[in-house]
Amino acid sequence: xxxxxxxxxxxxxxxxxxxxxxxxxxxxxxxxxxxxxxxxxxxxxxxxxxxxxxxxxxxxxxxxxxxxxxxxxxxxxxxxxxxxxxxxxxxxxxxxxxxxxxxxxxxxxxxxxxxxxxxxxxxxxxxxxxxxxxxxxxxxxxxxxxxxxxxxxxxxxxxxxxxxxxxxxxxxxxxxxxxxxxxxxxxxxxxxxxxxxxxxxxxxxxxxxxxxxxxxxxxxxxxxxxxxxxxxxxxxxxxxxxxxxxxxxxxxxxxxxxxxxxxxxxxxxxxxxxxxxxxxxxxxxxxxxxxxxxxxxxxxx
Numbered sequence: 001x002x003x004x005x006x007x008x009x010x011x012x013x014x015x016x017x018x019x020x021x022x023x024x025x026x027x028x029x030x031x032x033x034x035x036x037x038x039x040x041x042x043x044x045x046x047x048x049x050x051x052x053x054x055x056x057x058x059x060x061x062x063x064x065x066x067x068x069x070x071x072x073x074x075x076x077x078x079x080x081x082x083x084x085x086x087x088x089x090x091x092x093x094x095x096x097x098x099x100x101x102x103x104x105x106x107x108x109x110x111x112x113x114x115x116x117x118x119x120x121x122x123x124x125x126x127x128x129x130x131x132x133x134x135x136x137x138x139x140x141x142x143x144x145x146x147x148x149x150x151x152x153x154x155x156x157x158x159x160x161x162x163x164x165x166x167x168x169x170x171x172x173x174x175x176x177x178x179x180x181x182x183x184x185x186x187x188x189x190x191x192x193x194x195x196x197x198x199x200x201x202x203x204x205x206x207x208x209x210x211x212x213x214x215x216x217x218x219x220x221x222x223x224x225x226x227x228x229x230x231x232x233x234x235x236x237x238x239x240x241x242x243x244x245x246x247x248x249x250x251x252x253x254x255x256x257x258x259x260x261x262x263x264x265x266x267x268x269x270x271x272x273x274x275x276x277x278x279x280x281x282x283x284x285x286x287x288x289x290x291x292x293x294x295x296x297x298x299x300x301x
């Protein structure tokens with residue numbers, strides 16, 4: 001699975017996560033990036049999902065991030081926290097030359113709108129619809145890690161983005177009762193789980209319990225699962241071992257073929273449905289972990 005190259009993931013304009021609709025759609029932002037003279041000057045020809053021919057005026061500058069819709073889609077709306085599959089072409093505004101593309105091979109991993117790792121690009125995706133082709137004019141300073149918004153006019157970087165697919169931002173299945181003596185799970189408004197392990201000892205072997213029952217596609221070992229997760233250690237000094245909800249990465253892709261991921265996690269996912277939320281007790285190197293995993297989507301490996 002191809003990941004977003006470093007030039008894009010280091011774009012540093014982060015958006016805060018806020019409350020999330022229970023339907024699985026991401027949060028509707030209070031404001032979206034508006035079009036402006038820079039983004040409206042961009043043209044892109046060619047079929048949706050294929051590498052376009054991009055034309056921009058010489059020496060293009062922008063004041064903040066601007067977003068124009070070159071081709072309007074009719075799919076679901078992208079919100080804060082929504083994992084999105086895109087294809088993109090990145091153009092140097094000073095020279096008009098293509099600096100980078102996604103490859104247009106259908107193998108790019110999803111990025112999560114509003115996640116800090118996605119930066120200004122992720123913010124620009126908020127309010128878009130699946131099927132949109134966007135022209136995004138970014139200030140050069142947005143490429144610096146930790147950058148903040150500026151009101152100065154700067155040389156532009158242009159991204160032409162095709163929004164191909166969007167996944168749910170959280171598990172949407174029907175709540176279920178977990179087993180006895182299992183960790184208590186409480187969800188924040190955006191769907192992020194808080195996990196409290198009981199004082200009793202962890203199970204001696206791996207276990208899986210369904211917290212939400214989804215109704216989507218069944219995951220097989222030929223799939224790559226799109227998930228969000230939190231994992232905590234089981235013990236008196238229980239700590240968060242990792243969480244894609246809070247570490248800035250957003251949704252993760254997990255290939256389910258044997259040998260591609262920790263076996264306890266793989267076993268907890270194979271056979272599950274999109275929309276499920278899974279509580280998995282997994283033993284790794286002598287430590288028991290409690291994972292809460294939201295199954296957001298499935299992609300072919």
